[in-house]
Amino acid sequence: AQKYQMRLIGPNCMGFYCPETKLSFFPALPTESGPLGLISQSGSIANIMAFSAMLKGIHFSKSISYGNSIDLGFNDFLEYLGDDPKTRVIACYVEGLKDGRRFIELVKKIKKPIIIWKVGVTPAGSKAAHSHTGSLCGNNTLWDTIFNQYGLIRVYNLEEMVSMIQTFINPMPVRARRVAIISGPGGPAVSSADACEMNNLTLADMTEDSKMQLKEYIPEFGSSMSNPIDISLQSTFDPVLEKKTYEIVGSDPNVDMLLIYLTMLTPRYKDLIQLQERISKPIAIVSALDVNVSQDSFNKNVQRSFIHIRAKKVPSIINELNQNGISVHPNENLASKALYRIYNYYNNPKKSVL
Amino acid sequence: AQKYQMRLIGPNCMGFYCPETKLSFFPALPTESGPLGLISQSGSIANIMAFSAMLKGIHFSKSISYGNSIDLGFNDFLEYLGDDPKTRVIACYVEGLKDGRRFIELVKKIKKPIIIWKVGVTPAGSKAAHSHTGSLCGNNTLWDTIFNQYGLIRVYNLEEMVSMIQTFINPMPVRARRVAIISGPGGPAVSSADACEMNNLTLADMTEDSKMQLKEYIPEFGSSMSNPIDISLQSTFDPVLEKKTYEIVGSDPNVDMLLIYLTMLTPRYKDLIQLQERISKPIAIVSALDVNVSQDSFNKNVQRSFIHIRAKKVPSIINELNQNGISVHPNENLASKALYRIYNYYNNPKKSVL
Incomplete structure (x- = not known):
């Protein structure tokens, strides 16, 4: 190949998936285009990601499975996606890297969120990576330093990766990290406060004016007007209360x-999009019950007691939320981590690119 | 009430839910009975849990929402469930405790797994809990010591709580913590190795005999015969390969x-139950794609490429897996944490109860 100046990808990979040009790993993959560029050393991850992302309404600009990278490697694809006008968020699954210096130069230069699932970070994982793609993984402390210094977004599994991709599809710039928590259920209000504090956020101290206004709407029993704001069970039956809050x-x-913190997604998600358009602040939703839940799974009694969104509509709703700077998470830990990531992305003192 | 020797529950709670006796918070709750006893200071959590558990096929013996506990409190219900023959696993959502000494006496005595979601563990959370149910939360380091010393199972949110309940519905006793990882996708094999190491497990060193046997079945390309075992993409097309492994x-x-690590649940889950019956070792499954995924969410092309399990069957399948000592998790971190919890439950040197 070298002799004829051809470039090679792989071996041990699945190549390219680019919905716009109808290039695909398999005929079954979604054909919609979107803002996500994925670089994956593992072909299976690239494949699973296509489906996982689809279930959250996330679509791809390009997805690249590059395997053992005998010629073209991670840095080449990173540089490409960094320049690609169709790619807004770059997500990566990486086992090992060949040219650390070039990687650092690239992440300093690229003005897009880069989410990295770096595996082989423990001795056992590193050994496993070596037998998978022959990669040498490097030291975890070194990786941690690089992640912090260059504002890279670190994730540890697929669930976190999907959560952080949603977060960075259209993040709202933010200068400080004072979070307000709103919850119908009172219990999760408390655990969300814990999660925010554990993830380096501070609980906002609302103005007296806001507290006064809240007092007019929120019923006094079983609620709390100071942050975290617990609008009580009443909110389930009174949509105006939720919207006003x-x-x-x-x-x-x-x-x-x-x-x-929502019990589940309801058609009222549109209230949040309207709010977001007006305030332009980052919003993270925890949807406690699985948002992909099918009506099939519920018995008729249960169905009657909720205003349901049909399962097949969920991906397009999440997509709509993401485009408006709102991300949806399976728990309060990921939601607060997402908010901190946005703050950190726009305020990393060591990062010169933003 | 004291005068007439009546006992009170609450205020600020939803009371009891007991499917066997048709006692319920709301008419919509599931009517099947099961092994889970829940004690929740928050009424909303008790209510959300009824639905979250149902989606995983988990059913209740009793669920108790006790609120501000002016008379009967957490310890009273813990003692009751500890003695209740219909309750095999006890899960708790707790803000504050009134009699720490009695609590310690109870957890020393109760020979059942106790899973606790303790909130108000940070200053912000503690303040929030105080305004929710008037609880004083206590020091987090103290709680950590208690959790470790008495083999209590600590969780931080609903997702973890459901994951650990599944794990302890019928856990298989185990004396050592050498784990084998089997994955079709090669990437998650590596990240699962990382997750196991981070969660205090060690990767098992298989016998030469096992490795020889594996070599007869597993294709050499894109696979790995040493732990983590990567059976390659081939496994998707060859069910016998998976079963043999x-x-x-x-x-x-x-x-x-x-x-x-599975890409998704397939009807082949029955192979795992058969295996479990023969080997009686703890098994944790990571199901990378949402197991509650509805066929509705997929387009026809995608449907054709997978052997699907209909969404409404998923809860009963998870229930069947749980009854056989197999738990299903959304990511490799929770799966490896679950396995470590089982090991710790049966081998806690400071715990005299097992």
């Missing part, structure tokens, strides 16, 4: 970002 | 427990 808390000048 | 690896005397 979003507006008052979201508009508070002491609030930089919002964590909203 | 489970049998060889599961029967290896150096293997104490199994972590199996």
Whole structure:
């Protein structure tokens, strides 16, 4: 190949998937285009990601499975996606890297969020990676330093990767990390406060004016007007209460970002998009019950008690939320981590690129 | 109430839910009975849990929402469930405790797994809990010590709680923590090795005999015969390969427990139940694509390329797996944490109860 100046990808990979040009690993993959560029050393991950992303309404600009990289490697594809106008977020599954210096130069230069699932970070994992693609993985402490220094977004598994991709599809810039938590259920209000504190956020101290306004709407029993705001079970039956709370808390000048704990997605998600358009602050939703839940799984009694969104509509709703700077997470740990990541992305003192 | 020797529950709670006796918070809750006893200070959590558990095929013996506990409190219900023959696993959502000494006496005595979601563990969370149910939360380091010393199972959110409940519905006793990882996709084999090491497990060193047997079945290209075992993409098309691998690896005397990374649940889950019946070792499954995924969400092309399990069957399948000592997790971190928890449950040197 060298002799004829051809470039090679692989071996041990699946090549390219580019919905726009109808290039695909398998005929079954989705054909919609989107803002996500994926670089994966593992072909299986690239394949699973196509489906996992689809279930959250996330679509690809390009997905590249590059395997053992005998010629073209990770850095080449990173440089390409960094320049690609169709790619807004870059996600990577990496076992080992061949040219660390070039990698550092690239991440300093690329002005897009880069999410990295770096495996082989423990001795056992490193050994496993070596037998999978022959990669040498390097030291975990070194990787941690690089992640922090260059504002890279580190994830540890597929679930976190999907969560952080959603977060960076259209993140709202933010200068401080004062979060307000709004929850209908009171219990998760408390555990979300724990999660925010564990993830380096601070709980916003709302203005007296906001608290006064809240008092007019929120029933006194079983609720809390100070952050975390617990709008009580009443909110399930009174959609205006929920909407009013979003507006008052979201508009508070002491609030930089919002964590909203929902029991499940309802058609009222449109209220959040309207709010977001007005306030332009990062919002992370925890959807406690699986948002992909099928109506099939519920018995008729249960169905009657909820305003359901049909399972097949969920991906397009999540997509709509993501495009508007709102991400949806399976738990409060990932939601608060997502908010901190946005803050860190826009305020990393060691990062010169933004 | 004191005057007439009546006992009170609450205030600020939903009371009891007991499917066997048709006592319920709401008419919509599931009517099947099962092995899970839940004690929740938050009424909303008790309610959400009823639905979250149902989606994983988990059913309740009793669920108790007890609120601010002016009379009957957490310890009273813990003692009751500890003695209740219909309850095999006890899960708890707790903000604050009133009598720490009695709590310690109870957890020393109760010979059942106790899973605790303790909130208010940070200053922000503690303050929030105080305004929710008036609880004083106590020091996190103290709680950590108690969790470790008495073999309690600590979780931080609903997702982890459901994961650990599944794990302890019928856990298989185990004396050592040597785990074997089996994965079709090669990438997750590596990240699962990382996750196991981070969660205090060691990767089993299989016997030469097992490795020889594996070599007869597993194709040489794109696979790995040493632990983590990567059976390659081939496994997707060749169910016998997968089944044979489970049998060889599961029967290896150096293997104490199994972590199996699947792309999604297929009807082949029955192979795992058969294996489990024969080897009686803990098995944790990671199901990378949402097991509650509805066929509705997929386009026809995608449907054709997978052997699907209909969404409404998923809860009963997970229930069947759980009853056989197999748990299903959303990522490799929770799966390896689950396996470590089982090991720790049966081998906690400071715990005298087992």
